[in-house]
Amino acid sequence: MPKTRVGVFVCHCGNNIGGVVRVPEVVEYARTLPNVACVEDNLYTCSEEGLSSIREQIAEHGLNRVVVASCTPRTHEPLFREACEQAGLNKYLFEFVNIREHCSWVHMHDPAMATQKAKELVRMGVAKARFLEPQEEFESSVFPAALVIGGGVAGMTAALGLANQGIQVHLVERDQELGGLIREVRTLFPAGQATEEVLQPLAEQVRNHRQITVHLGSEVEDVGGFIGDFDVAVKADGQVNNLKVGAVIVATGAEELKPTGLYRYSELGNVVTQLEFEERFKRGADVPRDVVIINCVGARIPERTYCGRFCCTTAIKNAIWIKEREPEASVFVLHRDVMAYGVQIEESYRRAMELGVRFLRYDPENPPQILGDGRAEAVRVQHQLMGKEIVLPAELVVLTTPLVARDDNPRLSKMLKVPLGGEGFFLEAHLKLRPIEFSTDGVYVCGSARYPANIPESVSQAYASAAKASIPIREGVVRAEAITALCDERTCSACGNCVEVCPFGAVELQEGRFGRTAQVNPAQCKGCGCCVAACPSGAMQQSGFNDRQLLSMIGALAEEMTGGVGE
Amino acid sequence: MASESSDEGGNGYEPKILVFACNWCSYAGADLAGVSRLQMPANCRIIRVMCSGRVRPEFVVTALSKGLDGVLVLGCHPGECHYSEGNYFTRRRGLLLKNLLQFVGIEPERFQVRWVSASEGAKFADTVEQVTEQIRALGPNRPQGGMHSTEPGDR
Amino acid sequence: MEDKLQELVVELLGDGAMEYFIGYRQGFEPSHVVPCFVTDKSEADRLIWGPLCLQNLSKYVLQARDLDGKVGLLVKGCDARAIVELVKQHQIERDKIVVVGVPCEGQVDPRKMEQVLGVSMEQVTDVEDAGDEFLVKVGGEVSKLGKEQVLRDKCFYCKHPTSFDYDYTLGEVQPFTIDSESEEYDAVEKLEELPLEERRAYWLKQFERCIRCNACREVCYGCYCKECIFDRTDPRWLDRTPLPRENEIYHLIRAVHLAGRCIDCGECERVCPVNIPLGRLYKKLQKDIAELFDYEAGMEYDTVPPLVDFELDDQDPFL
CATH class of the missing domain: 3.50.50.60 (FAD/NAD(P)-binding domain)
Known part of the structure; x- marks a missing residue:
């Protein structure tokens, strides 16, 4: 393995960092850290000048790790990762240190402490960077079909939203007829028009659409797989029909x-x-x-x-x-x-x-x-x-x-690995920012399955969920950030803790080369790392946040206390 | 508490506190505190994790045993976890670990868990302030083997 | 009881119902009982049962993983909980084990007995259960010791004197009374009541004595990891050489790993060469887990371990 060579780039951010943190001091300090091959400061590391400097230094010093000490990874990580990639360095060999939001901006009246803190943060960042490993992003293909569960207004609208983009849709309805709850409603608010006037044309369009297969009198019996590759068993009259889809929309509604x-x-x-x-x-x-x-x-x-x-x-x-x-x-x-x-x-x-x-x-x-x-x-x-x-x-x-929520919501929630809220309705990924998605990728929700929704609300949610569901299907592939969990099968003892905690059902105990062990499906793993914390032996690890990396940060922080380098 | 009888305590003592913050809520909350220029003591050092559920208790135990003065774990409010459930495990683990540490005589202030959302920059700043002051009042952590924080100015 | 046990083992071995049987036999001296692996009918007569059969044999069933057949095991009520946990934690299939439940009327704590008798256990030639007391033979003299004087701590609050999930049972427990007020969490509560600094001093004194022989880990049924986190080199959680100042890390991490797993068999404390009261550490976790999460390890097959489970309305002091 080539020697670890870390490059550290400390940003002044104009006056934002440099006005408080004594950047030259941090630079000099960083030079003393293990494996650091090059340190420089930039007025703005995110400027084209700064980015090209990163690329040049990678080439000039043969850097194989890059640390930028500047602002927040939440906004700037993609930019710096890209610069690394352009210079031929795997983007996962980049580590971010936040000395602006978490330092200069919040300790404006204490340059000495802020500088000290910046040094320690850089020390921790370098410590982690030394143990970063190149990663491949997991890519999987998406089966170009969708499942819509529920043939009410929401489900039918979502199905049409997808089908009109040329996507094959399976619409599963438990009753013998399309329409859902509002079939029981006589007239609609506010104009008092008969429900049939709205429902009939909609149902007609769905029934006649070439891209939509309507499964009446059918129920979803089982769902396996993950975004792009769901295996769905649909049962009708005791017959099970197996379908393959890339995305699922839950539009099961509610009942009075x-x-x-x-x-x-x-x-x-x-x-x-x-x-x-x-x-x-x-x-x-x-x-x-x-x-x-x-x-x-x-x-x-x-x-x-x-x-x-x-x-x-x-x-x-x-x-x-x-x-x-x-x-x-x-x-x-x-x-x-x-x-x-x-x-x-x-x-x-x-x-x-x-x-x-x-x-x-x-x-x-x-x-x-x-x-x-x-x-x-x-x-x-x-x-x-x-x-x-x-x-x-x-x-x-x-x-x-x-x-009220339907009785069989818990069953569906388990099958799809999506949560229910306290009242038994399906719980979206984020109340404000992701209202029709689940945190499980590839599964979406619309209409009263989420909470009581009237027709215009159901329709707009259905449009939204169809739009969201069509993204992976039209892209054809899904790519996951390579921060997924990985089990060392040689040392896994299959206690099953990881299986229990995984919110996405991404971990399973399976027979493999080393007997029965935990195995992570990277397509389902979202990279929370809960399984890692639950693993007593340390067999389960998370790329980019593994025990070694995090422990080295702790060790680096505690350095003066223990008198030795952590790790 | 240790500092009362300690010659290392006193006015110049600056505790060193390790903070784990989840990427989606608390780290964002810390960013917001920065963007809002909320001033706070400079004793906390954040390690970013994707979810507070990633923080294994071994990290906390190790950090305290290595002489860090406190560990603060920050996560999304229950019910708001980006991964929907991670912080519920943090909560259970936190409850138990806090009790265990206290049982072996470690001051409860040295290990704390708080929920800070992405919109709670002010809560982040307040939490940092509170926790820092609580730990400052305790004085240096003296884990087994008598390690202790360095003298001020010695770094 | 021993006859019944031996007959049963002969029968089960003869039927091919199991490949071998794990029980107890007398060791190099009468007061010293050791585990016994019976692979042949002819060896069944070595099996014994009595108040000195201290070991939790459950950990040995893990060996059965590589067998085609089954392993038989003598199981006291307390140790039965370990079996439940091992099954629950996917370490062994229940149908790979033949559980022979034995009614247990209390086990002797050798350290207590030595103290009460004032002689070492080596001089004890026999201990017999006699209802409310033990008949103890030392140098030909038989003395009676009330059970409250010499029972293992865990026996005072025993909830399952007989294995509750057995394939065969050797009978029912004869009721007996212990003249004691002691409650399950007494020792823990006494420590909890101490001022923080005193508790700190207490535990540091305990941890300082640890020689990191790993006996507590080796004997623990719950320490079945293929590779212990402490033995890993990447990353290294503890120094290469056992530094005394890292003893606390060792014991606290172990406690955390056993939270929700520990079934209070007391083996760790029994084997500790420097008498660290490890049971109190684990007992504290058990107490909190029961109070906070209403969970007790080893009682049911189909409950989720407490630290990989949650309730939406778990106590939340972290707001």
């Missing part, structure tokens, strides 16, 4: 809460949920004259803390529907707060009130009571403004309940 035990639901025939109400009148029942709608049933309570988001909208929509058909009807909406956000909903709220729908606020501590024997006849509620109880006649009581 059936509030058994609340407001005598399921005991009294004329106490129904909003969906049941819609279904009833879809079938042409007479419009009732006295209706009491109770909102927030089973929502925003200790057992289910979330807001259903569009239940208020549904209540307003249905209240208007009744009033428009039966202006003489008495319609009360008992609510905790009316969440009529945005433009259209607020307008409808106003219109409902103009039509004579009465909105009364109830106290969750003292909720409305259903009166009647054998059927609901009236609802008693404490009128908060009048400060007394009133009794509202009720021919029909409609309970507004939130959507």
Whole structure:
């Protein structure tokens, strides 16, 4: 092996670093460190001048490790890595030392301490750099097809989004018909148009699309593999059909809460949920004259803390529907707060009130009571403004309940190795920045599977997930940063700790040359290193963050204390 | 505590603290503190790891035994881990290790775990400040074998 | 009991139900019991059972990995937990082992007995279990010792006197009483109550004595790593030569590795030549793991070890 030759480049960053840290002192210090072959300071290492200097020094001094002490790897690492690569040095032989954000900028009034700290950070960086190893990025091909689970509005839209780009799509729907939950809905907010008018053309497009295979009456039985190469078993009528896809979109939706035990639901025939109400009148029942709608049933309570988001909208929509058909009807909406956000909903709220729908606020501590024997006849509620109880006649009581996560979400979550949140909905990778992705690559989510979403939200999420899923498929390959875990099979004793901790299912115990040992699939590994920390023997390691590298940094930091070089 | 009876403590004593920060939240939080020019004591040295779940307890034990005055592990808030679960392992490990170290008589301040998100530059600065002052108050770490921090000015 | 054991072993060896059997036999002196590997029916009569059968034999089953057949093993209730862990940690298939459960009415701590008797164990020619007490023979004289005087610490709070997952059992435990108030975590709690500096002094004194003979590691069922992290050269966690100042690293890292694995068999402490109370270190972790994560090692096959598992609502003092 050639001798380790480290080049250290200390950046002044104009005055940003040099104004506090005594850069020349750091440079002189760096020259004394083991294996350092060349040190220089640059006004701006990231400038073309700085970068070409890195390239030149690599050539001139035969550098095989490069350390830049400047700003943060989170913004500048790719740039310096590229410079190394241009000079023929594997980019993983580069190490970053942060002496700006973590030093000069935060110790502006203490140049002596800042300089001391910068020296030690450089010492730690050089210590790690000495043990860096060249890495190959793992590249794997992506099978040009996608699986969409769920044939509701979200799933159908996502399928079309992919198929219209020429990508083969398998759409798996559990029911015998496409459409999902909103098939049960009579009319859609806000225009009151019939659901069929929206649903039919969409389903038609999906059914007739050359690139889409619709699997009705089918369920996903098993999913193996990883981004680019998922093996999916789809079961229909006891028959298992095996599919290969490169990406998966979860669009399984949610279901309406059936509030058994609340407001005598399921005991009294004329106490129904909003969906049941819609279904009833879809079938042409007479419009009732006295209706009491109770909102927030089973929502925003200790057992289910979330807001259903569009239940208020549904209540307003249905209240208007009744009033428009039966202006003489008495319609009360008992609510905790009316969440009529945005433009259209607020307008409808106003219109409902103009039509004579009465909105009364109830106290969750003292909720409305259903009166009647054998059927609901009236609802008693404490009128908060009048400060007394009133009794509202009720021919029909409609309970507004939130959507809840589907029962089989845990099963799907295990299969796909993606997490669920506390309420049982699928949990996205990042609430704000990655709202329709999972941290497991190649798996995406849209619609109410994530949390209750209305149609426009489902559609835009479906577009987004289709766009995201199409990236790896169209690229044809996925490349992972070479910071993945690697098991030394000779010393692995297969205790299985790594398998347990891996959030991505990337580690498995397998029979190999050295018996049963842990093996990492680099295509699935995301490089968190949790398995390394859990491995008692040190057989599991992470490229770029292995024990030797990190321990050498600790040793370098503790140098004066132990009187010796760590490692 | 050691410093009270120690001639090495006193005014010039500067503790040396090792910080592990996860790339996605805490390291970014530290960057933000820098971008915001939040001033803080210069006693912490960060080792960047991809996830706080990478920090094996052996690192903490070794660092303290080699005489570093404190170890601070920073990760994303639970539920916000870039790898979705890594910091939950950090949390369990941290709880147990803290108790174990305390059980063998190591001051609990010398090993701490905190959650710092990418947007919490100020929390990062506060944490560094607090931890540094706590450890400064303890005085030099004296691991087995009597190693200790160097005298000020001796570096 | 011994007859029953010997008969069973003869039968199992004869059937070919196992390739060999691991039990106990008398060593070079009566009070010294050693592990015994019976490969042939004719050797079964060497097998013994009694209050001096101290070793946790579980670690030996790992040898069965390379056999086509099975290995039989005499298992006390406490040691049965090691079997569970070994199976759980993928070290051995349960169906490779024939577990012969033995009802245990308490094991003698030789160090305690020496202290109580005032003579060395070499002079003890027999120890017999007699319900609430042991009958101890020294130089032809038989004396009675109450169990509370000489039992191993772990026997005071024994939860499983008989193996709870056995293929064969040698019978039921006869109830006995120990005249003692001692609780499982007494020793740990006593240390916890000390001021920090005193605890520091206590442990440093213990660690300083360590000669790093590795006996604690070698005897531990849980130390089955093919290559111990301390034996690695890349990286080297400890100096090439055992430096006393690194003893603490050694013991703390070992404790961390055994957190959630240690089943309190007490072997480490038993074999330590300088009497470091290692059990207290591991016991502390067990106590915390039970309190914080509601987990006890070696009790169930299908639970996830506590440090590679989590709950969303685990205690969180780190906010």
